Amino acid sequence: MKRRVVITGIGAVSPLGVGARPLHEEWAKGRVGIEDGAGWCRSFEPSEHLSIKEIRRLDRFAQLAAVASDEAMAQAGWGSNGDSPYDPLRVGCIVATGIGGIATVEQNLFTMRDRGAARVSPLGIPMYMPNAAAAAVSMRHGLRGQMYGVVSACSGGAHALGSALRMIQYGDADAAVAGGSEATLTEFGFACFNSMQALSETGVSRPFDRRRDGFVMGEGAGLLVLEELESARARGATILGELAGYGATADAHHLTAPEPSGTAAARAVSLALEDAGVETDGVSYINAHGTSTQLNDAAETHALKRAFGDEQAHKIPISSTKSTIGHLLGAAGAVEAVATVQVLGTGLIPPTLGYEEPDPDCDLDYVPGETRRLVPVNGGPPAAVSNSFAFGGHNVSLVLRGAE
Amino acid sequence: MATVTKEQIQERVVEALASFGPDASQITPDATFEELDIDSLDLVELAQIVEDEYGVVLKGEDMKELKTVGDAVELISQRAA
Numbered sequence: 001m002k003r004r005v006v007i008t009g010i011g012a013v014s015p016l017g018v019g020a021r022p023l024h025e026e027w028a029k030g031r032v033g034i035e036d037g038a039g040w041c042r043s044f045e046p047s048e049h050l051s052i053k054e055i056r057r058l059d060r061f062a063q064l065a066a067v068a069s070d071e072a073m074a075q076a077g078w079g080s081n082g083d084s085p086y087d088p089l090r091v092g093c094i095v096a097t098g099i100g101g102i103a104t105v106e107q108n109l110f111t112m113r114d115r116g117a118a119r120v121s122p123l124g125i126p127m128y129m130p131n132a133a134a135a136a137v138s139m140r141h142g143l144r145g146q147m148y149g150v151v152s153a154c155s156g157g158a159h160a161l162g163s164a165l166r167m168i169q170y171g172d173a174d175a176a177v178a179g180g181s182e183a184t185l186t187e188f189g190f191a192c193f194n195s196m197q198a199l200s201e202t203g204v205s206r207p208f209d210r211r212r213d214g215f216v217m218g219e220g221a222g223l224l225v226l227e228e229l230e231s232a233r234a235r236g237a238t239i240l241g242e243l244a245g246y247g248a249t250a251d252a253h254h255l256t257a258p259e260p261s262g263t264a265a266a267r268a269v270s271l272a273l274e275d276a277g278v279e280t281d282g283v284s285y286i287n288a289h290g291t292s293t294q295l296n297d298a299a300e301t302h303a304l305k306r307a308f309g310d311e312q313a314h315k316i317p318i319s320s321t322k323s324t325i326g327h328l329l330g331a332a333g334a335v336e337a338v339a340t341v342q343v344l345g346t347g348l349i350p351p352t353l354g355y356e357e358p359d360p361d362c363d364l365d366y367v368p369g370e371t372r373r374l375v376p377v378n379g380g381p382p383a384a385v386s387n388s389f390a391f392g393g394h395n396v397s398l399v400l401r402g403a404e
Numbered sequence: 405m406a407t408v409t410k411e412q413i414q415e416r417v418v419e420a421l422a423s424f425g426p427d428a429s430q431i432t433p434d435a436t437f438e439e440l441d442i443d444s445l446d447l448v449e450l451a452q453i454v455e456d457e458y459g460v461v462l463k464g465e466d467m468k469e470l471k472t473v474g475d476a477v478e479l480i481s482q483r484a485a
Contacts, residue, residue: 053425053441119456122448 002169004244007400008237009078009225010338011071011179013064015039015218015325018049019071023335024342027324027350028371037203038185039218039326057123058136059101060183064221064331065133066140069177073141076225077237084142084175085235086227092167092176093138093147095223096156098330098390099184101128106188133181137223145173151330154289155248156180157222158333158388158396162246164226174228179334181221193217196256200292205327206354207290207320208297208362215291218326222334224341241341242401244383245278247271251393257295258389262303268395269307269385276383276399280308283316283399284374284382285349287340288366289389290320291327296389298361303387303395305364317374319367323353333388337398340386344402347374380404408458410481417477420453421446433474440473450476458484 012019015033016026018041026033033039041064046055049067058066078084084091104127108120126132131149138147146167150160157180164178184193193199200214226243233239247268253259273280289300305313321336328335343349352366376382381402388396414433422428426440437447447470451462460483470476 051425052423056424119452122445126445 003171004229004242005165005168005226006229006232006239007224007241007243007341008227008232008239009072009074009076010240010341011068011075011223012220012335012338013041013044013068014220014328014335015041017043018067020338020342023339024346024350027321027339028348030351030353031324032353033325034203034205034216034218038216039220039328040185041219057127059104059127059132061097061101061181061221062127062133062136064183064219065095065179065181065223066136068179068181068221068223069137069141072177072223072225078225086175086231088142088144090145090174091143092145092164092173092178093134093143094150094160094164094176094178095134095137096150096152096160096180096330096334097130097133098153098156098182099189100130101132102184102189103186104128106186137177141177143177145176152394153390153392154327154329154332155388155390155394155396156330156333157335158337158386158398159248159394161224161243161334161337161398162248162396165243165246168226168228174231176226177223178226179221179223180331182329182331183219184329185217185219189217198293204354205292205322207288207292207323207352208301208359208366209355210357210359212292212294212297214293215322216326218328220325220328220335221331222338224334224337239403241344241403243398244401245272245274245276245399247275248394248396251395253393256391258299259393260299260302262299262306265299265303265389265395266306269303269387269397272385272397272399276401278383278399280312282378282383283308283385284377285340285343285384286316286318287336287343287384287386288318288320289387290322290352292322300387300389301362301364313364317349317365317367317372319349319352323355324350333386333396336386336388337400340384340400343374344382344384344400349374408484410477413458413480413484414477416457417450417473417480420450421473424449431473433477434472436472437470454480460484
């Protein structure tokens with residue numbers, strides 16, 4: 001018998017500001033957090049949140065995760081330093097990243113070339129290792145259950161949440177802090193993505209629009225506190241929503257391009273719905289992966305039609321958070337899960353910003369223009385789907401439900 | 405290389421350690437690295453700085469013996485002389 005898992009805390013650092021609140025509020029107002037061709041976390045000042053020692057020992061991606069975790073855990077009402085309502089050995093911690101500490105790699109590579117191998121920092125490896133964000137969150141809050149990083153490019157954040165969900169569903173943990181983090185806005189990061197021709201030349205993220213020309217990179221982190229339903233109720237926690245289902249598959253098709261028919265991606269959506277016990281006509285909102293690349297947005301549209309059926313797919317409002325903050329790679333799935341919790345909590349669906357010109361390959365309801373009120377399609381708390389797909393062929397779908 | 409005094413070394417070591425996190429006022433000759441929350445990774449960085457500044461090479465086994473800030477200053481001063 002699998003257990004149910006609820007969300008009791010959300011935290012985010014995004015190009016719309018430090019904190020989960022501006023993520024949804026500013027997006028709903030129609031603000032685009034992208035400036036100068038990328039989604040920078042310009043209001044994030046590490047010294048406002050972290051000690052000198054922490055700043056020196058954490059790459060930016062781990063700093064962002066640490067700060068987002070503070071917010072999520074404070075909202076859940078957990079004390080810090082292991083002062084949690086749960087046995088710390090029963091609390092998991094999974095934090096994804098697509099790339100890891102690329103700024104640290106770059107700096108140390110320059111140091112090695114300029115000054116020799118002996119001058120490379122002893123902090124290099126512990127700062128750039130992709131599990132550094134998970135380790136930072138675990139150490140900061142005394143979380144001593146299963147702890148690891150997840151590496152699956154742009155679906156990492158969603159994989160982390162799915163893995164944490166399973167951990168609690170099947171009794172390996174009673175609670176978990178999970179999400180994703182990314183800080184890839186460096187000279188080398190831009191160079192690599194640019195040479196793939198994956199980035200938008202216009203610097204505009206407009207998912208599903210006919211004119212879309214690539215994604216816009218962003219940085220940030222999203223962390224969520226998950227608890228087993230009965231334990232959360234027993235301690236009187238404020239429940240923000242439910243992480244109800246998880247499905248994941250692989251395309252086995254191409255290193256970077258999605259499989260165009262969306263067959264495996266659709267299967268991930270179906271598995272997540274099945275896990276949540278939600279029918280195809282029971283979904284009130286879809287937070288799309290919607291990257292603003294030609295290939296993803298068309299393949300995702302195909303996948304949604306396969307998973308929901310053509311008629312039903314046309315009825316569900318779909319919007320992409322990447323239209324306001326860009327693509328946060330390994331953090332995207334987690335930050336978008338935070339945004340989805342907020343959509344379900346407020347009943348407000350922010351639009352796919354910049355979407356103006358329809359594309360015949362993308363003919364669903366992408367919520368153009370204005371923020372729209374969510375219309376629950378079933379009797380109980382509304383359910384939403386959040387998709388994440390990635391280079392390498394990863395497909396992940398999460399089902400979230402509003403609080404009862 | 406011009407001769408460096410122990411005072412100069414002390415000053416540089418305090419400055420380096422302060423950049424690692426602890427408050428400069430806590431970094432006295434008697435303060436232990438443990439009290440200052442300075443670990444082996446920090447000491448490797450200190451050794452890199454010392455080598456750059458004074459040409460003194462401190463190996464892992466040298467560092468293991470160091471318990472206090474004063475121990476480090478003493479060792480570096482001896483080697484630099």
